[in-house]
Amino acid sequence: MSIREWFEDRRKITGLLKDSVEGDSKDVNEMDKNKNLSIDYVKINRLWVQCDNCESLLYIRFLRENKSICEECGYYLQMNSSDRIELIIDRGTWRPMDEDMYTLDVLQFHSEDEPSNSDPLNSEDEPYKDHITSCQIETGLTDAIQTGIGKLNGIPIALGVMDFKFMGGSMGSVVGEKITRLIERATEESLPVIMVCASGGARMQEGSFSLMQMAKIASALYIHQKDKKLLYLSILTSPTTGGVTASFGMLGDIIIAEPKAYIAFAGKRVIEQTLGQKVIEDFQVTEHLFGHGLFDPIVPRNLLKGVLSELFKLYGLPREKNER
Secondary structure, three states: OOHHHHHHHHHHHHHHHHHHHHHHOOOHHHHHHHHHHHHHHHHHHOOEEEOOOOOOEEEHHHHHHOOOEOOOOOOEOOOOHHHHHHHHOOOOOOEEEOOOOOOOOOOOOOOOOOOOOOOOOOHHHOOHHHHHHHHHHHHOOOOOEEEEEEEEOOEEEEEEEEOOOOHHHOEOHHHHHHHHHHHHHHHHOOOOEEEEEEEOOEOHHHOHHHHHHHHHHHHHHHHHHHHOOOOEEEEEEEEEOHHHHOOHHHOOOEEEEOOOOEEOOOOHHHHHHHHOOOOOOOOOEHHHHHOOOOOOOEOOHHHHHHHHHHHHHHOOOOOOHHHO
16 A cells, blocks of 8 residues: 555545544543544645645645645645745845734724624634634734845845735735735835735725725836836736736736636626626636737746846846855
8 A cells, every 4th residue: 555545544544434423422432532633634735745636645745846736636735925936036045024023903894793694614704803813823924025136137126015814815904015015115115026816805804994005006016117117027926816916917028927826807607697607617717818818827836046137147137246
């Protein structure tokens, strides 16, 4: 029996035991067993992950080494922001910005002072500030983006990377402010900007405050691109939707997309209900959109850093003197 087969059998047995404990027992001993099983299940989840496409079981350590690409079917799994920074930036050159900036519940969305019949197991029913706190604990980030200055093959750049695991990468006031500050600093230091997009769009819990970020970021980019003639590249990963697609995601001098990425403004269901007709399958996937000129190259992850470096050389961006 292979390790994978052994693990799958163990997982099935654990699942059956877990179901039986949760369904029938209420005494203290059975509750302790259930608790122990849950702890083991959490530990296992930290070591293995299932491919969303072919459902193969993947060892997380090997998956990270393979840049979160399934070795069985080649499917692109989501990468967190830290792994993407490691993928793009030279080791030891990353200088993060605004790490201590965090969100306030200005609108008191779903305030605890109001009566609520929320389900404590469903994070979507949590008060906004509690949801933010739980995402911060789970991801180790203060919000849905990391920004900073680093080097890509010796070329200084400003980089922003969205993290879909933090509230679906939604864009609120903090995300918009961090991106704007990054662009403004890049403009001052004459650096190219790269934005890696992975977002469900504007954050509904912040209402019009989140929508204002679209115009604020676009204004900063106008100065960076048009007035200062500096380079801005956007990289669209899966998913990139809503207000991010409608603003800085599509404003790049060069727009790069990952293979098989879901890129859209509105979802398929909304479009069908609005138009009153069916739309074709996969019409919002990278390869179909590429045929309609929505962006420039489709670049696999393992080639991304090299392609970016060549583009910077094409634009005449120099490496630092001590990197020559």
